[in-house]
Amino acid sequence: SQTIHQWPATLVQPVGSPLSLECTVEGTSNPNLYWYRQAAGRGLQLLFYSVGIGQISSEVPQNLSASRPQDRQFILSSKKLLLSDSGFYLCAWSGVMMNTEAFFGQGTRLTVV
Amino acid sequence: QKEVEQDPGPLSVPEGAIVSLNCTYSNSAFQYFMWYRQYSRKGPELLMYTYSSGNKEDGRFTAQVDKSSKYISLFIRDSQPSDSATYLCARGGYQKVTFGTGTKLQVIP
Numbered sequence: 001s002q003t004i005h006q007w008p009a010t011l012v013q014p015v016g017s018p019l020s021l022e023c024t025v026e027g028t029s030n031p032n033l034y035w036y037r038q039a040a041g042r043g044l045q046l047l048f049y050s051v052g053i054g055q056i057s058s059e060v061p062q063n064l065s066a067s068r069p070q071d072r073q074f075i076l077s078s079k080k081l082l083l084s085d086s087g088f089y090l091c092a093w094s095g096v097m098m099n100t101e102a103f104f105g106q107g108t109r110l111t112v113v
Numbered sequence: 114q115k116e117v118e119q120d121p122g123p124l125s126v127p128e129g130a131i132v133s134l135n136c137t138y139s140n141s142a143f144q145y146f147m148w149y150r151q152y153s154r155k156g157p158e159l160l161m162y163t164y165s166s167g168n169k170e171d172g173r174f175t176a177q178v179d180k181s182s183k184y185i186s187l188f189i190r191d192s193q194p195s196d197s198a199t200y201l202c203a204r205g206g207y208q209k210v211t212f213g214t215g216t217k218l219q220v221i222p
Contacts, residue, residue, distance in 0.1 A: 094210050102147075
């Protein structure tokens with residue numbers, strides 16, 4: 001069966017510090033991968049998605065970047081965090097078929113102080 | 114126009130009530146729709162999916178798609194306090210699954 005791992009679960013970082021969140025998927029090949037953010041009291045916002053190694057689409061211009069160095073690994077990064085980067089970050093994967101569900105990791109709660 | 118739009122709520126109902134959660138979508142070519150449930154501080158979990166139009170029932174939950182009006186709905190019968198969560202609709206598609214922003218539901222005992 002497929003599983004998705006996302007870590008860390010919680011993170012407190014000072015303004016201006018770098019960020020690296022990692023997500024890995026097991027039990028499937030060539031998944032579509034996603035990074036979402038939920039700010040407090042806000043909806044689910046798609047940040048990046050990837051259909052293959054090195055292929056990243058950015059949905060919202062911002063202080064973040066994403067990379068996919070391996071087929072089942074997706075990394076969210078920032079060189080300098082802003083207060084507004086605080087939120088709940090979710091990684092997800094979906095299959096490559098036309099009609100397919102997305103499955104989420106348990107999320108990382110990031111607080112920038 | 115967003116591909117999938119959803120009223121963010123919050124929606125507050127008494128225990129035992131029938132809950133109706135709704136989304137609209139923009140592209141009539143969409144055929145595959147999903148509902149997710151997200152408890153506080155957790156990742157969303159797939160609740161139900163439907164293909165094309167019509168109803169799909171699973172216990173107390175019914176998912177409905179009306180292609181003529183581009184409307185998708187989730188009905189919860191005999192709502193319970195444990196149903197309190199954020200509910201997200203989504204459409205499946207090649208390369209990208211697209212979500213609504215979620216409706217926060219509170220069922221009051």
